[in-house]
Amino acid sequence: MVKAVVLGAAGGIGQPLALLLKANPLVTELGLFDIVNTPGVAADLSHISTPAKVEGYLPPDDGLKKALTGADIVVIPAGVPRKPGMTRDDLFKINAGIVKDLATGIATTAPKAFVLVISNPVNSTVPIVAEVFKKHNVYDPKRLFGVTTLDVVRASTFVSEILGNLSLSKEVVVPVVGGHSGVTIVPLLSQSSHPLPAGIATSDYEALVKRIQFGGDEVVKAKQGAGSATLSMAFAGAEFAGKVIRAVKGEKGITAPTFVSLASDPAGAAALTKELGQELEFFSSTVELGTEGVVKIHPLGTITDAEKALVKAAIPELETNIKTGTNYVAEAYKKAEEDGPSRL
Numbered sequence: 001m002v003k004a005v006v007l008g009a010a011g012g013i014g015q016p017l018a019l020l021l022k023a024n025p026l027v028t029e030l031g032l033f034d035i036v037n038t039p040g041v042a043a044d045l046s047h048i049s050t051p052a053k054v055e056g057y058l059p060p061d062d063g064l065k066k067a068l069t070g071a072d073i074v075v076i077p078a079g080v081p082r083k084p085g086m087t088r089d090d091l092f093k094i095n096a097g098i099v100k101d102l103a104t105g106i107a108t109t110a111p112k113a114f115v116l117v118i119s120n121p122v123n124s125t126v127p128i129v130a131e132v133f134k135k136h137n138v139y140d141p142k143r144l145f146g147v148t149t150l151d152v153v154r155a156s157t158f159v160s161e162i163l164g165n166l167s168l169s170k171e172v173v174v175p176v177v178g179g180h181s182g183v184t185i186v187p188l189l190s191q192s193s194h195p196l197p198a199g200i201a202t203s204d205y206e207a208l209v210k211r212i213q214f215g216g217d218e219v220v221k222a223k224q225g226a227g228s229a230t231l232s233m234a235f236a237g238a239e240f241a242g243k244v245i246r247a248v249k250g251e252k253g254i255t256a257p258t259f260v261s262l263a264s265d266p267a268g269a270a271a272l273t274k275e276l277g278q279e280l281e282f283f284s285s286t287v288e289l290g291t292e293g294v295v296k297i298h299p300l301g302t303i304t305d306a307e308k309a310l311v312k313a314a315i316p317e318l319e320t321n322i323k324t325g326t327n328y329v330a331e332a333y334k335k336a337e338e339d340g341p342s343r344l
């Protein structure tokens with residue numbers, strides 16, 4: 001039995017993600033929560049002939065609590081998307097509060113659930129969830145993931161395009177490490193399961209790296225103000241959620257790059273920290289998944305000088321993003337204490 005819950009389920013990502021989770025035969029219950037439209041989305045999905053029982057909830061009458069009760073895995077795509085000219089950090093002001101409130105709901109109702117954060121800026125929203133869970137004394141770093149799978153999906157697609165064979169894209173595996181925004185997105189193309197053409201021009205390699213790092217901008221620009229990636233994100237989110245579910249059900253050897261706390265595997269973190277040359281609280285690296293979540297954080301391994309430079313360039317922004325999330329929760333709790341009795 002697996003209950004999956006989507007928070008933000010009526011949105012551009014939420015709806016197709018809920019569809020793909022409904023199509024996953026391992027999901028037996030699907031809880032959908034949003035501030036609008038979930039009863040309609042749930043009624044629609046409930047007619048699909050797969051095992052999951054679907055329920056939609058809204059905020060009145062404790063909808064969040066009802067959606068989360070009994071949750072095994074919670075995926076969060078709630079929040080505002082970018083418009084042209086915005087960075088993911090520009091979303092922080094609105095999305096930080098949304099994610100903090102939803103994390104409070106999870107901490108109080110489903111503290112053992114695996115939590116997959118899609119809401120941007122991921123480099124900051126994941127630390128927000130961690131800090132809220134710490135405040136509620138329910139933090140298990142092995143169970144919290146920032147979803148960076150879209151970067152991996154893009155890398156597979158763009159590499160297979162360069163290799164002239166899109167049908168390869170399902171098989172092409174490129175570790176993408178670091179974080180999920182601009183220069184913090186670091187594709188390790190030297191470790192691609194399918195090497196780039198021998199003698200690829202430096203300018204072509206650099207253009208590919210840039211396209212993977214800024215693939216989100218391509219979609220934001222093409223949507224002309226109507227939002228950011230939704231369908232490709234739903235595909236990526238369902239892919240990652242599917243891996244977590246399979247691992248939790250006991251399948252061995254499942255790995256994926258994902259943005260995790262380095263406290264989730266201190267031994268793996270020690271090796272990674274040595275490679276990075278400094279400590280970071282969160283980092284996206286290839287992670288082995290198991291029944292309790294993170295089993296092992298893999299090191300970067302052998303990488304080229306160009307990739308070392310990309311990793312180095314990612315670190316300052318990652319550090320700032322992580323601090324932004326952590327400080328936000330500290331300040332919110334401090335303010336709540338000063339203001340007196342609160343709902344935190």
Ligand SMILES: NC(=O)c1ccc[n+]([C@@H]2O[C@H](COP(=O)([O-])OP(=O)(O)OC[C@H]3O[C@@H](n4cnc5c(N)ncnc54)[C@H](O)[C@@H]3O)[C@@H](O)[C@H]2O)c1
Nearest residue numbers: 008010011012013034035078079080081118119120150233
């Ligand atoms: N991690 C990634 O790779 C990745 C990829 C694409 C988009 N995103 C991010 O995902 C988020 C959602 O994008 P979208 O295109 O689906 O946006 P959207 O506006 O289409 O949908 C967001 C949904 O969240 C809901 N929502 C708002 N406040 C809520 C709350 N307090 N509780 C529950 N639901 C709430 C809205 O009602 C809406 O239905 C954005 O922050 C976007 O930047 C992340």
Ligand SMILES: O=C(O)C[C@H](O)C(=O)O
Nearest residue numbers: 082120215216217228229
């Ligand atoms: O680009 C965005 O804002 C959405 C998402 O993070 C993406 O990578 O497509």
